[in-house]
Amino acid sequence: MPQHSVLERLEILADAAKYDASCASSGTVKRSSKGGKGIGSTEGMGICHAYAPDGRCISLLKILLTNHCVFDCHYCINRKSANTRRARFTPQEVVDLTLSFYRRNYIEGLFLSSGIVKSSSHTMEQLIEVARILREEHDFRGYIHLKTIPEADPELVGRAGLYADRVSINVELPTVAGLTRLAPDKSAPQIEGAMGQLKEAIVEARDARKRFRHAPKFAPAGQSTQMIVGADAATDADIVDRASTLYDRFGLRRVYYSAFSPIPDASAVLPLKRPPLMREHRLYQSDWLMRFYGYAPHEVQEAADSNGMLPLDIDPKLAWALRFRGDFPVDVNRAPREKLLRVPGLGVKAVNAIVTARRQRRLRLADVARLTVSLAKVRPFIVTEDWRPVMLTDRADLRSLVAPAARSQQLELFG
Amino acid sequence: MKPVCDTRLAQTFHVSLDRPDDFEGWRDAARGMIRAGVLPDRIVWETPADQRMDLFAQVSRHSPPPLPDAPPPRTSRNFLQLAQSVILHSDSERFSLLYRVLWRLQSHSRLMEDRADADVRLMEDLARQVRRDIHKMRAFVRFRCVENEDGEHYVAWFEPEHHILRANGGFFVRRFAAMRWSILTPRASLHWDGDTLHEGPPASRADAPSGDPVEALWRGYYAAIFNPSRLKVGAMLKEMPRRYWKNLPEAALIPELIAGAQAREAQMVQAGAQETGERPQSLEAIGAAILACRRCAIGCNGTRAVMGEGPETSALMIVGEQPGDIEEREGRPFLGPAGQVLRAHLERAGIPIGQTYVTNAVKHFKFENRGKQRLHHNPAAREIDTCRWWLDSERALVRPRLVLALGASAARGLLGRTVSVQQVRGAAHRLDDGSELWITTHPSYLLRLDGEGREAEEARFSDDLHKIASRLSELSKPAAGSHA
Incomplete structure (x- = not known):
């Protein structure tokens, strides 16, 4: 096999890693290299050091150790049967790349994943070795996210958490049927079993640290997962349901949704047409509704249409409000916080500002205007000192008044 | 009642601050002015950066004496916190805004909680822009490594929008404590020798190194991690506006990546092309269709x-x-x-x-x-x-x-x-x-x-x-x- 240069291999292995949506570098413990030892820091909030033209943040060096793989998952560019260029890095090469990028302030740390070579446990050992060299030999205090291989020895998964800030296992597809069809070598019970183990280890370590200050930290930024949207028949309602179960069962920090996108040398089993990127966006919005706005999963599902799909032209919060108009208008001067959070166009920050400001005086429409982006969107749903929507809330054509003006339809390239 | 002809109403006071981000200087002067009862529109604030002279005003560079029986100035923790960010903004009206809010706080102690108030809102907006600039500096500073007799030295050229360089120094110290580095900007520069942080004079782009071999790897990574099937230029521009591009080595690639994206996606789909239309309705139709399948x-x-x-x-x-x-x-x-x-x-x-x-x-x-x-x-x-x-x-x-x-x-x-x-x-x-x-x-x-x-x-x-x-x-x- 011809040996590629570091640049060529970096290109191959970054290209192979880009279908993992997560690039978060936030939510871990505070660390710094003050005192002159080691390198790096983490301060809670992650930093996006660059943005690619796909609008995604580049925070971490996100690569695979190798894109050789013994698995044959149809949606994956690295599957065994794909005709793609293969490459591998040694753990030391990944360490050197990470450090030279970090010193130049290109990245917050490393997100390392890998195709499965030899065996799952062998691959996992290699991933851990990279993290170990970084942490132990270079005293690296930046962020490390390790992808965990569910089929690997549980003892190895435990070691990964000692070096990494975040660990993740992808559930890959929202339904078990989808997984069986598209990822024939993977098994849903095994993936969930491994996620359960990670959860236990994280909770245990957190408990131990409450009692013993020097107990080792275990994945202080928690675990996350990713599912691919639009490669199987799952509806938005199915996905919302699955995500909320995952949050509950495994205490996940994040569920990432990745709209299936055409890959080079695609397997013939895949749908050829990608789902609209807006669908992915709407799922993230529904995720936010559950995590920050106090919506129960079934309430988010109520925003979906009869086929279980969220509308693409308006956000799920607005869709919910249009469906349950009886709950509106909401009086910004009187309503409890939970009610205000349901007003389309009012974000968490705006609601907090309203709640503090109204202790001072009664708010008028102009006051609300200063706190929101679009008054037109908010107006039909609120009552202020000087404003009452009267019939507006009940008008049949309300949707067209508050929905964003239909932009010229995004050109469907392959429609 | 004080006499109407009180000189404080007619006189304009000039306050010179040492630096554009001189919060302590502003606070001390503002305290004195409040105690002297000087109205907000009677003070002209100056820094070395923005020398302005109000030619027609009656100028006094002396601090006025405090009013007899003036109570100590009141303030709130919220205000002080926000003010420390606002003072870093490049808007020359920031000192007047802060003084005006401080003045209003004397009679309305809970003003800061009224976040719908126009002045409070303005303060929050300016503070937000400053925080964003601080954050973007942490994100977009790009060091270039030069080797000299003392070993490696990492040097960056950066152009912040606001006066945030000094406030941001601590971040780079905490992160790169064991490295020797310098950040050069048009207004000032910072130098860390592994032990202490020094401030230096304004610099120019020519003072920074012109390249670094690792940038080729970084550019390669940037191009490879980009997924051409999901072009979202607007989302990128929102977080990485064009004005930062000139100091980002990877940004030079953006135009060609965007131009090539649609062609690349079309090619991928073409390569894996499969008719997704209706399935043939009879075995004969399949038999005929497979003869032409390529x-x-x-x-x-x-x-x-x-x-x-x-x-x-x-x-x-x-x-x-x-x-x-x-x-x-x-x-x-x-x-x-x-x-x-x-x-x-x-x-x-x-x-x-x-x-x-x-x-x-x-x-x-x-x-x-x-x-x-x-x-x-x-x-x-x-x-x-x-x-x-x-x-x-x-x-x-x-x-x-x-x-x-x-x-x-x-x-x-x-x-x-x-x-x-x-x-x-x-x-x-x-x-x-x-x-x-x-x-x-x-x-x-x-x-x-x-x-x-x-x-x-x-x-x-x-x-x-x-x-x-x-x-x-x-x-x-x-x-x-x-x-x-």
């Missing part, structure tokens, strides 16, 4: 596609691998030596071939030329997956209760994954449409063996077929009953 390399090798054959109502469908030399010439499946073996075994097991639909996982013949012979070549997984669309179409029309896959290629065409035939043979597997799948070896495998090995395998093959025969009669019984 979706994979085998389809393009000039051979004739071989359609399956048998009654459309068959309860059993047998799937082989691909047509061979004889089948391709005759245009019918299972005529060659392996086909003969299969037919003989079916007869012995009591499975009437006339009531069975036989077809292949791959419709074209893949071969290698060896002299005059066309030597059979296994289809690749990808080719089987591509051809699966046709096999699925046949299954949708024939709707067999039982499918028998001969060999690993046929199994893949039905399951979508590669299985070990020896492990999965002899038991039923359920397919998506509810039918049963049985898997056994391909008869050509038997032909390649001889002696005892062949006898043993023939026996197992025959055994599998007998099981299928009895399963087939079981399956047809209840169905027959329900029809009666």
Whole structure:
């Protein structure tokens, strides 16, 4: 096999890693290299050091150790049967790349994943070795996210958490049927079993640290997962349901949704047409509704249409409000916080500002205007000192008044 | 009552601050002014950066004396916190705004909680812009490494929008404590020697190194991590506005990445192109369509596609691998030596071939030329997956209760994954449409063996077929009953 240069291999292995949506570098413990030892820091909030033209943040060096793989998952560019260029890095090469990028302030740390070579446990050992060299030999205090291989020895998964800030296992597809069809070598019970183990280890370590200050930290930024949207028949309602179960069962920090996108040398089993990127966006919005706005999963599902799909032209919060108009208008001067959070166009920050400001005086429409982006969107749903929507809330054509003006339809390239 | 002609109402006071981000200086002066009762519009604030002279004002550079019995100035923690960010803003009106809010706080102590108030809102907006600039500096500073006699020195050129350099120094110290680094900006510079942080004079771009070999790797990474199928230029510009691009080594690639993206996606889809339209509505239509199929390399090798054959109502469908030399010439499946073996075994097991639909996982013949012979070549997984669309179409029309896959290629065409035939043979597997799948070896495998090995395998093959025969009669019984 011809040996590629570091640049060529970096290109191959970054290209192979880009279908993992997560690039978060936030939510871990505070660390710094003050005192002159080691390198790096983490301060809670992650930093996006660059943005690619796909609008995604580049925070971490996100690569695979190798894109050789013994698995044959149809949606994956690295599957065994794909005709793609293969490459591998040694753990030391990944360490050197990470450090030279970090010193130049290109990245917050490393997100390392890998195709499965030899065996799952062998691959996992290699991933851990990279993290170990970084942490132990270079005293690296930046962020490390390790992808965990569910089929690997549980003892190895435990070691990964000692070096990494975040660990993740992808559930890959929202339904078990989808997984069986598209990822024939993977098994849903095994993936969930491994996620359960990670959860236990994280909770245990957190408990131990409450009692013993020097107990080792275990994945202080928690675990996350990713599912691919639009490669199987799952509806938005199915996905919302699955995500909320995952949050509950495994205490996940994040569920990432990745709209299936055409890959080079695609397997013939895949749908050829990608789902609209807006669908992915709407799922993230529904995720936010559950995590920050106090919506129960079934309430988010109520925003979906009869086929279980969220509308693409308006956000799920607005869709919910249009469906349950009886709950509106909401009086910004009187309503409890939970009610205000349901007003389309009012974000968490705006609601907090309203709640503090109204202790001072009664708010008028102009006051609300200063706190929101679009008054037109908010107006039909609120009552202020000087404003009452009267019939507006009940008008049949309300949707067209508050929905964003239909932009010229995004050109469907392959429609 | 104070006399109306109090000089404080007419006089304008000038306050000179040492630096544009001199919060302590502003706070001390503001305290004095409040205690002296100086109205907000009577103070002109100055820094070395923005020298302004109000020529027509009556200027006093002396601090006015405090009013007799003036209470100590009141403030709030919220205000002080926000003010420390606001003071870093480049807006020259920031000092007046802060003084005006401080003035109002004297009579309205909870003003800061009224976040809908125009002044408070303005303070919050300015503070937000400053915080964003601080954050963007942490993100977009790019060090370039130079080697000199003392070792490595990392130098960056950056152009912040606001006066944030000093406030941001701590972040870089905490992160790069063991490195020697300098950040140069048009207004000032910071130098860290591994021990102390020094401030230096304004710098120019020419003072910073012009390149770094690692940037080639970084650019390569940036281009490779970009997914051309999901172009979202607006989202990128929102977080990485153009004004930062000139100091980002990777940004030079953006125009060509965007230009190439649509072409790249189109190419990917083209390469994997598959008609996703309606499935053919009859076996004849499939037979006609596969003749023109060029979706994979085998389809393009000039051979004739071989359609399956048998009654459309068959309860059993047998799937082989691909047509061979004889089948391709005759245009019918299972005529060659392996086909003969299969037919003989079916007869012995009591499975009437006339009531069975036989077809292949791959419709074209893949071969290698060896002299005059066309030597059979296994289809690749990808080719089987591509051809699966046709096999699925046949299954949708024939709707067999039982499918028998001969060999690993046929199994893949039905399951979508590669299985070990020896492990999965002899038991039923359920397919998506509810039918049963049985898997056994391909008869050509038997032909390649001889002696005892062949006898043993023939026996197992025959055994599998007998099981299928009895399963087939079981399956047809209840169905027959329900029809009666």
